[in-house]
Amino acid sequence: MLRIITQWSEATSELRRICDRTHDDQVVHKEATVREVLQAVKRQGDRALLAYTLEFDQQELAPEELKVSPLELEAAYSQVSGELIDAIRLARKQIEAFHRQRVPKSWVHFGDDDVVLGKRYTPVDRAGLYVPGGKASYPSTVLMNAVPAIVAQVPKIVMVTPPGKDKAINPAVLVAAQEAGVTDIYRVGGAQAVGALAYGTETIPKVDVITGPGNIYVTLAKKLVYGTVGIDSLAGPSEVLIIADHTANPTHVAADMLAQAEHDAMAASILITTDAILARKVVDEVEQQLVDHPRRTLTEKAIAHYGLIIVVETLEAAAELSNEFAPEHLELEVADPWELMQNIRHAGAIFLGDSTPEAVGDYLAGPNHTLPTSGSARYASPLGVETFLKHSSVIQYSPIALQKVASAVDILATAEGLHSHANSIRVRKDSLLNPEP
Numbered sequence: 001m002l003r004i005i006t007q008w009s010e011a012t013s014e015l016r017r018i019c020d021r022t023h024d025d026q027v028v029h030k031e032a033t034v035r036e037v038l039q040a041v042k043r044q045g046d047r048a049l050l051a052y053t054l055e056f057d058q059q060e061l062a063p064e065e066l067k068v069s070p071l072e073l074e075a076a077y078s079q080v081s082g083e084l085i086d087a088i089r090l091a092r093k094q095i096e097a098f099h100r101q102r103v104p105k106s107w108v109h110f111g112d113d114d115v116v117l118g119k120r121y122t123p124v125d126r127a128g129l130y131v132p133g134g135k136a137s138y139p140s141t142v143l144m145n146a147v148p149a150i151v152a153q154v155p156k157i158v159m160v161t162p163p164g165k166d167k168a169i170n171p172a173v174l175v176a177a178q179e180a181g182v183t184d185i186y187r188v189g190g191a192q193a194v195g196a197l198a199y200g201t202e203t204i205p206k207v208d209v210i211t212g213p214g215n216i217y218v219t220l221a222k223k224l225v226y227g228t229v230g231i232d233s234l235a236g237p238s239e240v241l242i243i244a245d246h247t248a249n250p251t252h253v254a255a256d257m258l259a260q261a262e263h264d265a266m267a268a269s270i271l272i273t274t275d276a277i278l279a280r281k282v283v284d285e286v287e288q289q290l291v292d293h294p295r296r297t298l299t300e301k302a303i304a305h306y307g308l309i310i311v312v313e314t315l316e317a318a319a320e321l322s323n324e325f326a327p328e329h330l331e332l333e334v335a336d337p338w339e340l341m342q343n344i345r346h347a348g349a350i351f352l353g354d355s356t357p358e359a360v361g362d363y364l365a366g367p368n369h370t371l372p373t374s375g376s377a378r379y380a381s382p383l384g385v386e387t388f389l390k391h392s393s394v395i396q397y398s399p400i401a402l403q404k405v406a407s408a409v410d411i412l413a414t415a416e417g418l419h420s421h422a423n424s425i426r427v428r429k430d431s432l433l434n435p436e437p
Contacts, residue, residue, distance in 0.1 A: 001300070002283045004309045006276075008317075011310045015325045018268045018306050019375045022236045027216070034191045034220040041195030046202045052192040059163045061187065066203045068169060068185040076174035088139055088176050091364035095147045098366030102385045103151060114398030121391045123149075124230070126156045126205060128197035129182065130212030130222075131173060133161040133189060139176035140362060144369050145211045145383065146180035152388035157182050158205060160197060162189025189214075194221035198229045209388055213370065232383045236374040237266035239306075240358055241327035241347075243318045243340065246275040248333040249354060253278070254285030256331060256357050261302035262295045268306040270325070272318040279309045319343035326377040329358045348377045402428060 005011050040048040046063050054060050077085065108118030129145040132138055142159065149157050159182045161169055169187055177185055186204050188196060194214075200206030210222060211232035222231045240260040244253055257269035273279050286303065290296055312318050315334060322330060326346035334340050337352040344350060348371030349361050362369045370383035397405075406429040413421035 001303055002286055002307045002309055004276075004279050004283065004311060006311045008312075011312075011321060012324065014308055014310075015270070015321065018239075018270070018308065019325060021266055021268070021306060022216070022374060027220070030216055031220050031224070034217055034224060037191040037217075038195040038198075038221060038224055041192050041201065042199045045196075045200075046204075049188050049192050049196055049201060049204075052190065053163065053188055056190050056192075057162050059167050059187075061163070061167060063203065065167060066186050066188060068174065068187060072169070073174055073178060073185070076171035076178075079171035080175055084172060085175060085179075087364075088143070088172070088179055091140065092143050092147060092176075092179050094364045094366045095143055095368075096151060099148045099151045099368075099385050104386065104389065104391075106391075108394060113401035113404060114396075115401045116394065116396035118394035119391050120394050121389050123152045123154045123388055124208035124390065125154075126158065126207040126209075127154045127388055128207035128210045128229075129157065129159040130189075130193060130197075130210060130214050130218060131159055131161040131177075132212075132214055132218075133164060133170060133173065137170040137172050139170075139172045140364075140369065141212060142173055142176040142182070143180050146177065146182050148368065148383065148385045149211075149388045150181045152385045154388050156184075156205070158184045158186065158197070158207060160186045160188050160193040160204070162193070163187040189218075191217045191221035194218060194225060198225035211370065211383055211387060230387075232370060232387050233372055233376065233380055235370070235372075237268065237306075238263045238329075239268035239270070239327055239373060240329040240331065241270045241272065241322055241325055242331040242333055243315065243322060244271060244273045244275070244278060244331075244333040245315060245335060246278065247335045247354075248273070248275075248278055250278055250281035250285050252354055252357070253282050253333060254289055256359075257282070257286060257303070257307065258289055258293070258299060259357070259359055260329070261307065262293070262299045263302075265298050265301045266306065267302045268308075269303060270307070270327070271309045272321055273309065273311060274313065274315060274318065276311050279311050282309060315340055316343060322347070326372075326375045328371045328373045328377065329361070331356070331358060346377045348372045348382055 050061050104121050106120045108116055110116055127149045131141050146157055159177055196204040197207045197210050209230040213235045219234050223234055242253055260269045261267050293299055323345050328348040330347035331351045332340050333354050351358055368382040368384055372380035406425050410422045410425045
């Protein structure tokens with residue numbers, strides 16, 4: 001099931017294949033469908049949302065049922081265990097504490113001749129959060145998207161999530177949303193929900209930024225509305241890359257690989273190791289742990305298509321391959337993970353040592369679990385407070401300061417053929433040289 005590769009050229013080829021696994025011929029067709037959905041929502045508003053919810057989710061809603069009612073929100077607390085509520089609150093506390101350390105500060109610098117330069121950060125007015133739903137429940141996704149927006153002091157945070165059976169939203173998701181501070185919740189999913197957030201409808205307000213993961217239709221919708229609104233990223237299927245040496249525990253490594261594979265049939269689980277014996281033990285462990293796995297069919301499919309073990313000579317070589325792949329999650333299960341981390345340039349999140357499985361990052365360590373995928377960690381970063389903030393430049397020149405640079409600005413503007421730019425400097429320069437009595 002899990003293949004072991006020892007040849008460098010084959011390893012790099014397989015890593016490229018896995019990284020490009022979402023670039024199939026069906027994407028063009030799906031994008032055309034998403035365009036139609038977005039245009040319908042833009043033109044028809046709530047009417048399109050209700051029609052698509054019936055078509056795609058098999059749930060018939062009245063217009064007033066789009067928004068989750070206060071009664072349903074209150075009832076959610078009685079439908080989940082106290083232990084789960086406590087866990088949600090602990091996770092929220094941890095996530096908030098981490099993101100408060102990331103809030104950028106506005107600043108100004110007073111230079112010579114009363115030149116003032118600075119940067120001023122302000123939150124967006126509205127944030128829209130997409131939370132996958134239907135058959136699944138993702139309260140952790142709610143917290144990871146909502147808490148940074150709260151820390152950024154976004155005034156209005158709305159959430160969309162597809163309805164499940166009997167129009168219901170999972171109560172754990174509703175509890176997490178309330179604990180995180182979400183303003184309003186709407187039972188709609190798919191590309192149509194992204195369209196509603198981007199363009200606004202009679203019921204759902206237009207937002208400034210859309211965050212949160214979803215299926216390929218949601219991802220394509222976010223891609224197409226970018227520019228009308230901001231987005232966090234274009235997240236692809238999840239992935240983990242584990243670098244392990246002879247000190248790693250094969251049972252733990254196998255469990256972490258399967259923890260990623262059970263997400264989705266396209267999830268990738270990769271091990272790069274310097275120990276050929278460990279590689280063979282991990283293969284055996286994966287097969288053993290799959291025997292009674294409740295999501296065996298899906299997980300086996302992911303492992304078969306996107307599971308991989310690469311044996312290399314050195315940890316430096318392992319780091320080189322990892323940097324080429326730029327994984328979403330990177331686990332360093334080696335004797336000295338801090339030393340190896342010095343060789344890592346590209347990764348969404350780095351987990352150091354055997355006692356730090358990726359699952360702690362998924363739920364409550366604090367750093368965000370919305371991470372760059374499919375190689376985008378080469379240039380992108382995790383979702384954070386910054387996603388919900390934008391900055392304005394602050395500039396002030398005194399008359400003396402302007403006089404000192406006026407000629408240079410005039411020359412540059414003239415060189416670019418922009419007469420009025422140059423003239424806006426000249427008229428001030430003249431008044432500075434010949435002030436009125």
